[in-house]
Amino acid sequence: KNEVEQSPQNLTAQEGEFITINCSYSVGISALHWLQQHPGGGIVSLFMLSSGKKKHGRLIATINIQEKHSSLHITASHPRDSAVYICAVRLDYGGSQGNLIFGKGTKLSVKP
Amino acid sequence: NAGVTQTPKFRVLKTGQSMTLLCAQDMNHEYMYWYRQDPGMGLRLIHYSVGEGTTAKGEVPDGYNVSRLKKQNFLLGLESAAPSQTSVYFCASTHGGVQPSEQYFGPGTRLTVT
Numbered sequence: 001k002n003e004v005e006q007s008p009q010n011l012t013a014q015e016g017e018f019i020t021i022n023c024s025y026s027v028g029i030s031a032l033h034w035l036q037q038h039p040g041g042g043i044v045s046l047f048m049l050s051s052g053k054k055k056h057g058r059l060i061a062t063i064n065i066q067e068k069h070s071s072l073h074i075t076a077s078h079p080r081d082s083a084v085y086i087c088a089v090r091l092d093y094g095g096s097q098g099n100l101i102f103g104k105g106t107k108l109s110v111k112p
Numbered sequence: 113n114a115g116v117t118q119t120p121k122f123r124v125l126k127t128g129q130s131m132t133l134l135c136a137q138d139m140n141h142e143y144m145y146w147y148r149q150d151p152g153m154g155l156r157l158i159h160y161s162v163g164e165g166t167t168a169k170g171e172v173p174d175g176y177n178v179s180r181l182k183k184q185n186f187l188l189g190l191e192s193a194a195p196s197q198t199s200v201y202f203c204a205s206t207h208g209g210v211q212p213s214e215q216y217f218g219p220g221t222r223l224t225v226t
Binding site: 002004030031033035041042043044045048050086088090097098099100101102103104105 | 143145147152153154155156157160162168170202204206208209211212213214215216217218219220
């Protein structure tokens with residue numbers, strides 16, 4: 001069983017729609033990251049969360065530590081939001097080397 | 113600041129050839145990582161370093177070696193490339209320590225082994 005599970009794997013939306021991507025994890029964590037990867041491109045950090053909620057422009061990320069679940073929301077989606085969104089967690093234990101454990105990603109395509 | 117850079121961006125190798133991938137960061141980060149990304153799988157940790165002169169194995173270290181002679185550089189070596197090492201390789205760095213911090217990724221190196 002993967003330690004980090006994302007859903008859906010693929011998502012197609014119309015421009016303007018509200019989008020939600022989910023991430024569940026099965027281990028104790030010290031932080032959860034949401035990353036964005038455009039086709040053929042590098043990986044950019046969107047959010048790092050330890051609790052609660054963060055907002056940046058049209059993007060909102062929430063985390064529920066008790067339920068081991070996080071969501072990434074995109075409001076008023078736009079074709080330029082088309083990318084792979086990756087959830088990754090940093091394990092919570094003494095001496096952690098700080099590396100991330102990654103989900104397989106959610107491929108989002110926003111149609112005009 | 114350039115952030116995290118990787119050299120080269122693309123490479124094609126024949127089976128058995130060797131090569132070194134270079135990662136450089138200008139943010140004075142202690143921790144550096146090499147990940148590989150394969151279709152249908154999440155990124156996986158190859159090797160990592162928590163400081164100059166230190167390295168350690170990650171989840172998938174076989175067939176790779178690393179060195180961190182300078183704090184800003186982290187090298188990934190393939191001594192005898194195999195087709196199973198065809199992948200996209202990402203380097204990342206972070207401040208390190210007990211408290212979580214942002215990870216910064218390089219642009220990736222696309223490697224094909226024929």
